[in-house]
Amino acid sequence: MVKIENVSVVYSTKNARVKALENINLTLEDHKIYTMVGPSGSGKTTLIYTIAGLLKPTEGSVSIKGKKVEGPSRDTAVILQDFGLFPWKTVEQNIALGLIIRKENPDKLRVIVGDILDKLSLKPFAHHYPGQLSGGQKQRVAIGRALALSPSLLLMDEPFSSLDAFNRENMQHELLDLWRQNPMTILLVTHSIEEAVFLGQKIIILSPSPGKIMDIISNEGWGLRQSVRHYKTVNLVRNKMSRYVK
Numbered sequence: 001m002v003k004i005e006n007v008s009v010v011y012s013t014k015n016a017r018v019k020a021l022e023n024i025n026l027t028l029e030d031h032k033i034y035t036m037v038g039p040s041g042s043g044k045t046t047l048i049y050t051i052a053g054l055l056k057p058t059e060g061s062v063s064i065k066g067k068k069v070e071g072p073s074r075d076t077a078v079i080l081q082d083f084g085l086f087p088w089k090t091v092e093q094n095i096a097l098g099l100i101i102r103k104e105n106p107d108k109l110r111v112i113v114g115d116i117l118d119k120l121s122l123k124p125f126a127h128h129y130p131g132q133l134s135g136g137q138k139q140r141v142a143i144g145r146a147l148a149l150s151p152s153l154l155l156m157d158e159p160f161s162s163l164d165a166f167n168r169e170n171m172q173h174e175l176l177d178l179w180r181q182n183p184m185t186i187l188l189v190t191h192s193i194e195e196a197v198f199l200g201q202k203i204i205i206l207s208p209s210p211g212k213i214m215d216i217i218s219n220e221g222w223g224l225r226q227s228v229r230h231y232k233t234v235n236l237v238r239n240k241m242s243r244y245v246k
């Protein structure tokens, strides 16, 4: 369980202080998929960084499984918008990166990486470099690299935003398939209400800056795109957001 308690984040620069998050209280239950939407600048990325231990909150605290987050943890994986792949490493080497840093046994490493390449249909590209891949393939490598570490918490910041509509829908389905095989806790930030409603079992809505939690919607129709429930929830989220974004 992830517990975010009274978290506020203020960025202090030379000339200004920007309050990015204000008094965030949020609990993420294990093995659930959460999506987060909010207007630009509402602090979504800031919250992801804070949960990942990459940014210390100005006030409040984050704890995972009862342990206060004081820095990056091996149980938490983060996937950022730009994929973060090393262009000079092959697909296979990119996926293995975290395991090498973790000094994983070479035989075990080969098995884990082979399994991930298989699962994500990346075997034919194992020896390709990121520059030779499509956006969807690069995204799959980034997900593969995170999954290789078997995280219990996967944080994703607009992971599919650079993909075309077709690849984006494919990746959404693949993510749900992977989660069904290994139901970790996922928090995914998106600008797409439709994506938030398709993927999120719970949808978190942030207010305009400074970000506060405006609502958390339980979404029974997650995983079903063309259903009445799906469209109803899309409309509900849209209405709630338009109330705050004026």
Ligand SMILES: Nc1ncnc2c1ncn2[C@@H]1O[C@H](COP(=O)(O)OP(=O)(O)OP(=O)(O)O)[C@@H](O)[C@H]1O
Binding pocket: 011, 012, 013, 018, 019, 020, 038, 039, 040, 041, 042, 043, 044, 045, 046, 047, 209
């Ligand atoms: N390093 C920083 N220094 C100063 N201010 C920052 C910094 N990073 C973010 N901010 C400010 O904090 C606020 C929240 O930014 P953040 O990137 O978390 O929002 P976001 O909801 O992810 O935005 P978007 O949807 O546009 O990606 C914004 O006002 C932003 O300008």
